[in-house]
Amino acid sequence: MQSIRLAWPAVAGALLAAASIGATAQTSGPIKIGLMLPYSGTYAALGTAIENGFKLYVQEQGGKLGGREVQYFKVDDESEPAKATDNVNKLIKRDNVDVLVGTVHSGVALAMAKAAKDNNTLLVIPNAGADAITGPMCGPNIVRSSFSNWQPGYAMGVVAGQKGVKRAMTITWAYAAGAESTKGFTEGLEKGGGKVIKDLTLPFPNVEFQALLTEIAAQKPDAVYAFFAGGGAVKFVKDYAAAGLNKTIPLYGPGFLTDGTLEAQGASAQNMLTTLHYADNLDTAKNNAFRKAYAIAYKSQPDVYAVQGYDAAQILANGLKAVGGDLSKRDQLSAAMRKTAVDSPRGKFTLSAAGNPVQDMYLREVKGNNNEFRSVAVKALADPARGCKL
Secondary structure (H helix, E strand, O other): OHHHHHHHHHHHHHHHHHHHHHHHHHHOOOEEEEEEEOOOOOOHHHHHHHHHHHHHHHHHOOOEEOOEEEEEEEEEOOOOHHHHHHHHHHHHHHOOOOEEEOOOOHHHHHHHHHHHHHHOOEEEEOOOOOHHHHOOOOOOOEEEOOOOOHHHHHHHHHHHHHOOOOEEEEEEEOOHHHHHHHHHHHHHHHHOOOEEEEEEEEOOOOOOOHHHHHHHHHHOOOEEEEEOOHHHHHHHHHHHHHOOHHHOOOEEEEHHHOOOOHHHHHHHHOOOEEEEOOOOOOOOHHHHHHHHHHHHHHOOOOOHHHHHHHHHHHHHHHHHHHOOOOOOOHHHHHHHHHHOOEOOOOOOEEEOOOOOEEEEEEEEEEEOOEEEEEEEEEEEEOOOOOOOOO
8 A cells, every 4th residue: 555655646647647747748849730631633723822821821921820920721611512521530639629610511511520529629710601600500619701692692692683594594503602602692692683583403423514504595594503613613614605695694793703713714714793802902001912922822813712711810810919829729719710800801890609700792703814893782791690699
């Protein structure tokens, strides 16, 4: 028994040392950031732009956030919801990241949000607009630097109504992002007295549009609202023009239809109108400086995805600054991230209580390889965050 009593001081000392090391890890050493983004498939270019934007902001801060070095861990989510839980657990449980950043595909992001809530891991979403994430799934440790799917869709519906559209059709992939975007468009259009006569869908990432284009031609709506992005957006816009529909039935969409895709879409996209929280030619000091820095760093022009990555880093940095880089102050850090005013290339914005940007939605027109600003479609638009209880 005496030998056991003598062992206790050593055990206690070891426990205290371990606790001390844990506390030190929360306030010093690199911040581990897990980038879960698409690096292959339809959305690969979007994932790269988000990462580039995020890292550009970090570089501008001397390679640090909250006074601490940054260490990156990357997982290609392949835009595959079936693999999402396993992929996010690699970052949370294998790599022990402090912060998750991702992703593009709403179905994947929903799994990320669930894992973040279950493990109390900070999650910053730099694109995926799934309404549920700032609705029923909202949490104090989850914020978004992008949009809800409802926001740009609703804004385009408002614009379409102002342009006298009474009968419209929608077309999208059959997944959460498409359904929520077209629902937002319908709500905005109905506010102006119009209605959607038919919603057309096809499985993600199918790009065989011909049968649906034939149906649009037969129905002769006043306008079509389309939600596609990446490679699917390129093919749809080109097919729509090849069918001659753009000459008689205006094609509208959220900005994802033309962001990062204009060079490939070419003449097919010219003069198209879209709505989004960013326009390439916003003539502000912040946007001009951002575009110049991005072009120098990556030898390419930034798009909305790069902006969202940049602002994801900025929101995180503002939160870390408020707690002196101390990750143990999780509640204060989360609260500071929500309360931050973001000086973004898109224009200044704040975050709602649900963690979604409250931001201007712009009407843009395609000119050459730019989505040029035409007007503010809806000022300081806040997502309704239906079902959010914090």
